[in-house]
Amino acid sequence: MNLNEMIDSEMEIEEDTxxxxxxxxxxxxxxxxxxxxxxxxxxxxxxxxxxxxxxxxIKGIINLRGKIIPVMDVRVRFKKPVMEYDDRTCxxxxxxxxxxxxxxxxxxxxxxxxxxxxxxxPPVTSKKEKNKYINGIGKxxxxxxxxxxxxxxxxxxxxxxxxxxx
Amino acid sequence: MSQENxxxxxxxxxxxxxxxxxxxxxxxxxxxxxxSYSLNMDEIFRIMHTIKGNSAMxxxxxxxxxxxxxxxxxxxxxxxxPSNIKYSEITDLVLESKDFIRVEIEKIQMNNEPDGDAxxxxxxxxxxxxxxxxxxxxxxxxxxxxxxxxxxxxxFYISSLxxxxxxxxxxxxxxxxxxxxxxxxxxAKMENVRAFTIVHNLDVIVKNISYVPKDIIxxxxxxxxxxxxGFTLYFESDKPMEELKKIINRTSCVESxxxxxxxxxxxxxxxxxxxxCNENVENTNSSxxxxxxxxxxxNVEKMxxxxxxxxxxxxxxxxxxxxxxxxxxxxENFNKSARQLRKIINxxxxxxxxxxxxxIAPTFLKMNRIVRDMCKKLSxxxxxxxxxxDTEVDKNIIESISDPLMHLIRNSMDHGIESTKERVAKGKxxxxxxxxxxxxxxxxxxxxxxxxxxxxxKISIYNKAFANGLTDKSIEELSDKEVNSFILLPxxxxxxxxxxxxxxxxxxxxxxxxxxxxxxxxSINSVEGKEMTxxxxxPLTLAIIDGMLIExxxxxxxxxxxxxxxxxxxxxxxxxIDPDGNEMVMVRGECYPLISLYKVFNEETEITDALDGxxxxxxxxxxxxxxxxDQLIGQQQVVIKxxxxxxxxxxxxxxxxxxxxxNISLILDASALIS
Numbered sequence: 001m002n003l004n005e006m007i008d009s010e011m012e013i014e015e016d017t018x019x020x021x022x023x024x025x026x027x028x029x030x031x032x033x034x035x036x037x038x039x040x041x042x043x044x045x046x047x048x049x050x051x052x053x054x055x056x057x058i059k060g061i062i063n064l065r066g067k068i069i070p071v072m073d074v075r076v077r078f079k080k081p082v083m084e085y086d087d088r089t090c091x092x093x094x095x096x097x098x099x100x101x102x103x104x105x106x107x108x109x110x111x112x113x114x115x116x117x118x119x120x121x122p123p124v125t126s127k128k129e130k131n132k133y134i135n136g137i138g139k140x141x142x143x144x145x146x147x148x149x150x151x152x153x154x155x156x157x158x159x160x161x162x163x164x165x166x
Numbered sequence: 167m168s169q170e171n172x173x174x175x176x177x178x179x180x181x182x183x184x185x186x187x188x189x190x191x192x193x194x195x196x197x198x199x200x201x202s203y204s205l206n207m208d209e210i211f212r213i214m215h216t217i218k219g220n221s222a223m224x225x226x227x228x229x230x231x232x233x234x235x236x237x238x239x240x241x242x243x244x245x246x247x248p249s250n251i252k253y254s255e256i257t258d259l260v261l262e263s264k265d266f267i268r269v270e271i272e273k274i275q276m277n278n279e280p281d282g283d284a285x286x287x288x289x290x291x292x293x294x295x296x297x298x299x300x301x302x303x304x305x306x307x308x309x310x311x312x313x314x315x316x317x318x319x320x321x322f323y324i325s326s327l328x329x330x331x332x333x334x335x336x337x338x339x340x341x342x343x344x345x346x347x348x349x350x351x352x353x354a355k356m357e358n359v360r361a362f363t364i365v366h367n368l369d370v371i372v373k374n375i376s377y378v379p380k381d382i383i384x385x386x387x388x389x390x391x392x393x394x395x396g397f398t399l400y401f402e403s404d405k406p407m408e409e410l411k412k413i414i415n416r417t418s419c420v421e422s423x424x425x426x427x428x429x430x431x432x433x434x435x436x437x438x439x440x441x442x443c444n445e446n447v448e449n450t451n452s453s454x455x456x457x458x459x460x461x462x463x464x465n466v467e468k469m470x471x472x473x474x475x476x477x478x479x480x481x482x483x484x485x486x487x488x489x490x491x492x493x494x495x496x497x498e499n500f501n502k503s504a505r506q507l508r509k510i511i512n513x514x515x516x517x518x519x520x521x522x523x524x525x526i527a528p529t530f531l532k533m534n535r536i537v538r539d540m541c542k543k544l545s546x547x548x549x550x551x552x553x554x555x556d557t558e559v560d561k562n563i564i565e566s567i568s569d570p571l572m573h574l575i576r577n578s579m580d581h582g583i584e585s586t587k588e589r590v591a592k593g594k595x596x597x598x599x600x601x602x603x604x605x606x607x608x609x610x611x612x613x614x615x616x617x618x619x620x621x622x623x624k625i626s627i628y629n630k631a632f633a634n635g636l637t638d639k640s641i642e643e644l645s646d647k648e649v650n651s652f653i654l655l656p657x658x659x660x661x662x663x664x665x666x667x668x669x670x671x672x673x674x675x676x677x678x679x680x681x682x683x684x685x686x687x688x689s690i691n692s693v694e695g696k697e698m699t700x701x702x703x704x705p706l707t708l709a710i711i712d713g714m715l716i717e718x719x720x721x722x723x724x725x726x727x728x729x730x731x732x733x734x735x736x737x738x739x740x741x742x743i744d745p746d747g748n749e750m751v752m753v754r755g756e757c758y759p760l761i762s763l764y765k766v767f768n769e770e771t772e773i774t775d776a777l778d779g780x781x782x783x784x785x786x787x788x789x790x791x792x793x794x795x796d797q798l799i800g801q802q803q804v805v806i807k808x809x810x811x812x813x814x815x816x817x818x819x820x821x822x823x824x825x826x827x828x829n830i831s832l833i834l835d836a837s838a839l840i841s
Contacts, residue, residue, distance in 0.1 A: 049830040050721055051809065052767040053816040061810065061822065063830050066478035068822060070812045099812050154812070 020115050022138065024145055025092060025105040028080045032105075033114065033138055033145040038094040042108055045089045062102060064093065071102035077153065078133070096150045103153075112145070114138035119147065179220050180275055181463060183229075186213045187264045187271075188528060194264075195534045198257045207244050214240065217267065229270055232263055232284040235291040239298075248298050254542075259294060261535065263287055342427055343374075344403060348414060349396040351421040361388075361397040364414055371413070372403035396424075466561060469522060476511075476518045477805040481824050483511050488827070519710070523558035526604050526613075529568050530555045533575050533602060540579040548583055548598040550575075557604040559611050563684050563704055567613065570680045570688075573673035574615045574700050575600065582619030582698055592695070594618065606706070613702040622692040624649050630658065650690040651788070654678045677702075682837075685711075685728070711806060713823070715799040715831060716782065719769030722831040723795070724804055724823055729836035731783040731790060733798060736776050749776060751792045758783065761839060762794040766818060771796055786837040793839070806833060 022033030023042075048060040048071055057076040061068050071091060075083060083106065091102040119136045135149035190213045193206045203210065218233035239259075243251060266287055270280035350360060361382045369375055377399045379388040403410060407425045414423045487504040530552045537550040559567075583589075583598035590596050595618075603614040628641045631652040637644065652658060654674050677700075681688050686704030705711070705728070713724035714733075740752040741760075749760040760781070764771045773779045773796045782793045804823035809816070820835035 047829060049822070049832065050767075050769075051813060051816055051819065051832065054813060058813065061813070061830055063824055063828055066474065066481065066824065068807055068810055068824075068830065070810045100810070101812055 020113050022112055022114055022145065022147065023092065023108065024110050024112055025090070025108045027075055027078060027106050031109070031143070031145050033112070033147045034092070034094070034103075034150065035147075036111060038096055038150050040093040040095050040100070043091045043093065043102075044087075045085045045091060045104070059104065062091070064102070067100070069093065069100050069102055071104055072154075073104045074153075075104070075106070094150060094154075096154055099154055101154055112138075112140060114140060114145065114147075122146075176224065176274070179224055180271055183217055183220065183267065183271055186217055187267050188532075189213060191261065191264055191535055192531045194257050194260045195538060198253045198538075201253055203240070203243060203251075207240065210240055211237065211244070226270065226274070226280050228280060228282055228284040229267055232266065232288055232291075235288045235295075236260065236263055239291055239295045242295055242298060251298070255294065257538075259287075259291060261539075263291070342402060342404065344399075344401060344407070344410065345426050346399040346401075346410070346414065347396045347424040348399070349421045349423075350392065360420075361392055364397070364420075365399070367413055368399070368401060368403075368410070371405060372401040372410075375399065375401040469518075469561075473518050473522070473805075476515050477824070479511055480515060480805075481828060483508060485828055522561050524561050524564055525555065526557050526559055526564065526567075526611075527552075527555040529564055529571065530602055530604070532568065533571060536572060536575050537579065537600065540576065544579065545585070546579065546583055546598060547586055547596060548579060548600060551599060551601045553601060553603040554605050555602075557606055557611060559704070559706060563611075566680050566684045567702070567704065570677040570702065571602075571613070571615070573677050575602075577673055578615065578617035578619060578698070582617040582621075584620050611704050611706055613704070614699060615702075616697060616699045618697050621694045621696055621698045622650055622653065622690070623694060627652055634658070646692070647689075650692060653690065654688060685726070710803055711833075712801065713804045713831075713833065714782070714801050715825075716763075716780075716795040717797050717799055718763045718767065718795050719771035721767070721769055722799065722825065722829065723763070723767075724802075724831045724833045725782060725784060725793075726820075726833070726836065727801060729784045729786055731785045733780055733782040736781050738777060741776055751776075751781060753783065753792075758790055758792045760792045760794060764794070764796075766839070773797075784836045784839070786840050789840050791840050793834075804831070804833070 018035075018037045021036040023036055023039050024031055024033050026032070043064070046062055048062055050060040051058075054060070057073050059071050059073050061070050075081075085104070088107040089104060090108045091104055092108065093100065093102050118139045120139070122134045122137055133148055133153050134146050135152075136147040138145045138147050190210065193209055193213075197203050197206050197210075214233050214237040218230045218237060221227075221230035221233060236259075239256070242248070243256075266282060266284060270282050273280045273282070348361070348364060361377070365375060365377060365382075377397065378395075379391045379397075382388045382392070382397075407427075411423050411425055414420060487508070492500075533552075534550055537548055540546070541548050578600050583600070584592070584594075586596045589598065599618050601614070601616045603612075603616070605612050605614075624646060625641070627649050628637075628644065631637050631649070636652055636655065636658075641649075654677070658674065678688055681702055681704065684704055686702055689701050689703075690698070691701070692698040712727040714727050714730055716723050716725060734753075736751060742750040742752060742757065744750065749762070751758050751760045760776060762774070762776070763769070764774065776794050779794045779796050780798055782795060782798075783790055784793060802825075804825075806821045806823055808821050809819065818835055818838045820833045820838075822830050822832050825831050
């Protein structure tokens with residue numbers, strides 16, 4: 001086997017280990033899953049510097065070892081009641097494409113395997129916005145995890161399209 | 167520059183060729199001034215040769231052919247020393263070729279095929295050569311004879327920029343094809359890698375290298391073949407066999423090397439000519455004062471990364487030594503070591519900063535070309551004087567001042583300097599002078615462009631400004647400075663007709679925008695009928711600013727010290743509130759608007775009364791406003807970091823910076839707050 005092939009297969013293995021794995025976190029009463037490949041690290045809550053004129057769900061910026069990243073409060077993003085941050089509040093740092101963003105979640109619980117055949121599409125409701133951040137529902141035994149679409153969570157396309165329409 | 171994984175060889179080629187043509191331009195212009203090529207002949211030759219060789223290697227035929235024809239031309243000039251050289255004609259030709267090459271290189275850089283057609287240029291070059299030869303019939307035979315004598319020493323050139331991997335480019339006629347069979351000792355292992363090492367070693371000194379088996383790296387089967395039949399190479403080289411053998415033998419585990427010339431050419435005996443190439447180059451270089459002997463070119467991205475890391479190191483150091491865990495503990499040795507650490511880190515920071523500094527000379531020298539071309543087109547006589555071109559500025563800044571400088575020089579050439587006739591009539595020196603000065607003052611670099619032309623006509627500028635509704639004051643009310651500043655506005659031109667060079671009123675706007683982007687300022691002084699001076703003031707570096715830390719609520723903000731005029735406590739009598747509730751401040755008889763930062767940035771603070779807080783007066787572009795903050799914390803040098811892209815641009819914030827305790831401070835954008 002030459003070098004290139006070796007690297008390729010190495011990459012495949014790495015991808016394989018990440019496949020079907022989700023990091024589960026809680027917001028309010030629901031449990032959500034986020035694909036593990038997006039997650040860089042999980043850190044405790046830290047001092048957030050406010051930046052004026054931002055959407056309310058972006059809380060500001062934090063200093064992650066010299067790198068400055070924005071943080072988003074997923075609670076506010078999902079329009080849930082605001083809760084004070086406590087010891088168990090976590091920032092999940094995700095890397096989606098070029099963007100590195102911290103997601104503030106109530107608590108992080110575990111990493112689970114949800115194989116593809118256990119994932120169903122979210123029910124189509126007339127109110128579209130209700131599940132616009134969810135791209136699937138994963139079943140684990142009797143329980144379900146709402147699987148988050150990272151791209152949609154970070155990029156508020158709807159808003160821009162509305163702006164364009166006006 | 168595109169940062170995709172380009173072939174490093176290609177990247178090097180682009181970089182090197184750009185560098186070479188730039189140097190060629192400088193030399194050619196200098197030679198034209200001196201009316202002699204003798205001083206720089208070798209240098210010109212070397213450049214042409216390197217371009218030719220490198221381009222041929224990468225199969226950019228149009229470039230290499232053009233370089234080849236130029237080389238022929240200079241070869242003739244050098245050998246025959248014709249008496250009738252038309253310097254300006256040749257200079258034109260060289261510059262035209264240079265432009266051609268530049269365009270092609272740009273194409274390569276954009277990953278396009280360099281498809282420009284050099285035929286026209288080449289035939290032009292050839293015609294010039296012919297006319298030189300034709301006019302110089304007498305000496306012709308003479309020099310043909312000379313040509314036969316191989317002036318071999320001169321045929322070897324080496325690029326000075328490649329000290330690490332000297333690449334020698336040779337004339338074809340001295341290359342001889344060779345066949346080499348290399349056998350490795352038994353049990354050497356990794357024969358394919360060893361074979362590749364040989365190829366790699368030879369690659370820099372020979373041409374047209376090919377080898378059997380072909381896929382030595384990709385295919386491990388090739389090991390067997392090498393073991394059985396040996397490793398066979400074919401290439402062309404001018405080196406004597408002994409030397410090639412030596413090079414091959416450098417690779418370990420080589421058992422035997424068999425070299426044989428492929429054709430009988432070897433019978434002619436390769437003239438043993440292997441001068442120490444490095445030495446040769448050193449000589450030519452030392453004659454040119456702008457070249458430093460040992461230059462390592464580094465990707466700017468890597469530099470930025472290094473600087474970021476050093477910035478973090480500074481912060482980390484103060485986090486460690488200032489850690490609250492240490493409070494109240496007497497630690498003599500720790501403090502000693504900590505001081506030592508801080509000193510080293512400071513030195514490191516200074517050096518990293520220094521590395522980013524490059525002399526302004528190349529940018530200045532580019533202007534020579536513009537002046538020369540415009541002199542010809544406008545038939546004016548202008549001399550460009552350069553002062554302080556050794557001044558060093560941050561790399562990023564250099565890039566942004568090149569355009570503004572060009573526009574200013576064009577303006578001076580086109581509007582400033584009068585025609586020779588007019589100058590004589592005015593009793594001025596018929597030859598105009600443009601002086602380009604660079605100097606360091608404090609944390610700023612001043613670039614001054616001065617011409618001894620007609621200067622600005624206050625009345626015509628005023629009339630134009632008035633007609634365009636830029637002012638409603640009468641001319642007496644406006645100071646010279648105010649009138650002069652009109653010409654910096656976009657679309658403003660007093661020239662009625664649009665010429666090739668100016669008149670659309672875009673130039674000064676470009677100047678202002680570019681300079682503004684690098685936090686610099688432009689100001690103009692003019693004495694009508696005598697001179698005009700444009701002064702550009704730019705910061706030494708973009709990455710670090712002197713900032714004043716202020717506090718509003720719980721957030722700390724940084725205001726660039728450069729834009730702060732003064733700060734003071736407000737007295738009740740100086741605070742004016744107009745019927746709309748807008749607050750204003752009287753300072754020395756002048757009235758400035760007061761902006762409360764806590765309102766702008768929605769901060770919660772106890773200090774909402776302008777009398778309790780501190781007032782900071784900031785200035786930008788001639789306008790001043792007062793800002794209300796809770797308190798001043800102190801002055802500090804800060805490393806600017808951009809806000810993450812995810813955060814859409816916020817008005818009034820220019821970026822952010824890390825403080826010693828790891829917290830983030832937002833940097834205020836004075837100009838945005840003012841407008």
